[in-house]
Amino acid sequence: MTTTTPTLGLADTLKTRTQTAHTAAERHEFQGRVLRGMLGNDGYAAQMGQYYLAHKALTNALSKASSDSHVAALFRPYHVYPAMFEADLRHFGIDPASVLPLEATKRIVAEMNAADPVTLLGFTYVAEGSTNGGKYIGQALRRALNAPNGEGLSSLDPHGEAQRERWHAFRGSLDQLDLDEAGRQRLVAAADRYFVYVIELFDELSRAFPASPANLPLTR
Numbered sequence: 001m002t003t004t005t006p007t008l009g010l011a012d013t014l015k016t017r018t019q020t021a022h023t024a025a026e027r028h029e030f031q032g033r034v035l036r037g038m039l040g041n042d043g044y045a046a047q048m049g050q051y052y053l054a055h056k057a058l059t060n061a062l063s064k065a066s067s068d069s070h071v072a073a074l075f076r077p078y079h080v081y082p083a084m085f086e087a088d089l090r091h092f093g094i095d096p097a098s099v100l101p102l103e104a105t106k107r108i109v110a111e112m113n114a115a116d117p118v119t120l121l122g123f124t125y126v127a128e129g130s131t132n133g134g135k136y137i138g139q140a141l142r143r144a145l146n147a148p149n150g151e152g153l154s155s156l157d158p159h160g161e162a163q164r165e166r167w168h169a170f171r172g173s174l175d176q177l178d179l180d181e182a183g184r185q186r187l188v189a190a191a192d193r194y195f196v197y198v199i200e201l202f203d204e205l206s207r208a209f210p211a212s213p214a215n216l217p218l219t220r
């Protein structure tokens with residue numbers, strides 16, 4: 001059985017525990033090719049479409065669980081932004097209703113639909129946390145995809161100027177959650193699981209966009 005470190009608050013525990021997984025996601029070769037513009041709009045839009053489906057499933061499940069005291073302590077209306085994904089997808093000529101889940105997304109969506117509230121919050125930690133890096137990814141993609149005004153990139157930076165403040169509030173609320181050790185472990189396990197989802201998704205996308213000499217990253 002895994003144990004969390006009692007001396008750390010939950011927010012720091014999550015950060016520490018998922019650091020290796022974060023590095024693996026950040027350095028995944030598919031992510032690298034997208035960020036370098038090697039797959040053009042198609043690679044980015046394919047990734048975003050899957051994030052869209054996961055975002056909708058997670059925020060729908062959170063909305064249904066909103067009377068749970070733990071969910072109520074963390075979940076805010078600004079965590080729900082499917083319209084940004086939809087506008088971004090349309091910018092790339094994709095009808096949001098036409099986006100089909102890849103296998104990895106099917107699995108995580110099924111888990112979200114069946115998850116207990118604390119597990120949903122572990123997923124939310126990763127989804128929300130990723131908006132911190134999303135800001136930088138958006139900046140890189142403005143150059144790589146020739147989108148100087150962030151056209152099609154809004155879902156990467158859903159909080160804009162409020163990013164810092166909202167992330168700080170989220171972390172503070174995590175630390176205040178009234179959870180026993182079993183609950184903490186469930187939440188941390190869900191964060192781990194969400195990172196596994198992201199890596200599996202990138203692996204699948206990587207196979208859908210096979211590397212050729214022209215679209216392999218030169219460095220990691």
Ligand code: HEM
Binds near residue numbers: 011035127198
């Ligand atoms: C090229 C890809 C990525 C870059 C450049 C990146 C970068 C960053 C940066 C700069 C932060 C803020 C660190 C801090 O202020 O302490 C961050 C936080 C975070 N990112 Fe990423 N990230 C990337 C990919 C991802 C992915 C794919 C996910 C998962 C979907 C993810 C999940 C998170 C989480 C959960 C945090 C919050 C960590 C914490 O403070 O607890 N990131 N990322």
